[in-house]
Amino acid sequence: MPAIEVSGLSMQYGDLRAVDDVSFTVAEGEFFGILGPNGAGKTTTLEIIEGLRRPTSGSVRLLGAAPWPRNAELLPRIGVQLQASAFFERLTAREQLHTFAALYGVAARAADDWLERVGLGDKAETRAEQLSGGQAQRLSIACALVHDPELVFLDEPTAALDPQARRNLWDLLSSLNDSGRTVVLTTHYMDEAEELCDRVGIMDHGRILRLDAPSALVRGLAAPTRVFLGHGAAEVSARAESAGDGGVAGVPGVAAVESEASGVVVTTSQPAALLAWLARHDALEGIQVRGATLEDVFLDLTGREYRA
Template sequence: MQDEAVLINDDRGAAITVAGLVKDYGTLRAVDGVSFTVGAGEFFGILGPNGAGKTTTLEMVEGIREPDQGSVFLLGEPVWPRNPRLLARVGVQLQGSAFFERLTCREQLQTFGDLYGVPRGRADEMLELVGLAGKADVREDQLSGGQRQRLSIACALVHAPDVVFLDEPTAALDPQARRNLWDLLREIQARGTTVVYTTHYMDEAEILCDRVAIMDAGRILALDTPAALVRGLEAATRVALPRGVLDAATARTLPGAETAHEIEDEVVLSTREPARLVAALAQRQALDGVSVRTATLEDVFLTLTGREYRA
């Protein structure tokens, strides 16, 4: 009876249900009691510094690695022991992409598709989706880094999975390639696919993800929408104006100003009443060159995980 009970997913409205995951490597606890759910069609991010346990968590959710404790249900099915029923419903793009040697982009996709019994014409549809239609007959080793990443994602999607896992897909890409990949990821979600995503880039997580979990030392420290996490930080707004417009002593007397410091060629003020402070600057005709920076997801991340370098 216990084995039958394991097959029941208590949260049937979720695409993924994770409860109490633990993974040890000798004396190192890489994942320490992680629990979360991901809704169908949601874009869910897992963020954390190096060594936080993100990739190990993903591998257990994907069914690649056996948890020492806890359970994972994916699309209502347990993922461990390895569940063949899930293979055709899940796509995985790992940190290090591997392709078949000496094959063109079309041949790569046709080969991946053959593993799932997908019609060969699907390869051209996927090349169009990821913007590689013009590279169909080009070998993978002749592509740029951004093009290889898009091909890797196409391989993960060729069988039209319900859930796709993307582990740092924009790592080492230039800014233009990253932005192009963002457009692709938005389109993937718009098609109804559930996306689970890890990244070190806080800006893209803030833009792309419906919710994010911030991990460190194998635990989830916070989980919510990016906007809610930023609001919860209650951080001051930073207002900077060029040095010479006002000195720091005068700036401290402005309505709404909490602190003011001269930093390099700027006077930087902090405030929790930015509208009041900006209005005061406007009255003094001191808005030229002013910049306003509110808290971001990066501020939340650094507050929770610290600022020390992680190798």
């Protein structure tokens, strides 16, 4: 039985269709990501699945049961970390977590264990409003996990964190999935989805545009490869061109050669031919090869225009 079954899900606000006929399943033990630009419908979809909103149409099965009307039997089996953290005023990190634990009948010792697991043992007596952004996110996740749920929902858990805090949080999220939990994540960060998710659904204008493993989505894009040549390799190419060889621009598959302050970027559909040419001219030192990424897939599907 899938952990989540979503069928024909729609959500209408007046003339706005925030979620438009969305269907997908999430297997038990899977790390599933929902990606999309601002206003794509990610959070609304997640809130319907969690039982926080009633959909206009469609159905959801969560661990084999309907989450709406609010299903009290599901609550101990799921953990929810919302996009914005909200804690009780004037309580320390330990007191916050003990309070959440008490709501589920969980012993204080188990709550203290979670403080250590999320790396907040040394912040136990610090009030929540004095924690850094990354520490507050970790506390929020601990509150969602203190009752040991089978299924965890994380809505942009690393938003506004610095790179180090994001990477540390990735280790924690990976460990959750490694322990057998099903994890559903929404994120703006493509590298995060590639690192963590077994499958991702790319969403825009309320619809799932594509759903597959990140690597499969990248392979399906058939995007060109970009090869960066430092000044040394660029000079070799220029000399070869002057000598009538044609330089890198004449290599089969090369579509563009663009100069930058630190070298030259070559766009090619046949990277092997370009690398062979560079090897023949002893110009491989310092090159960097960049294939397509999940970000390229995302931009190809959703466009490049800025959205506030």
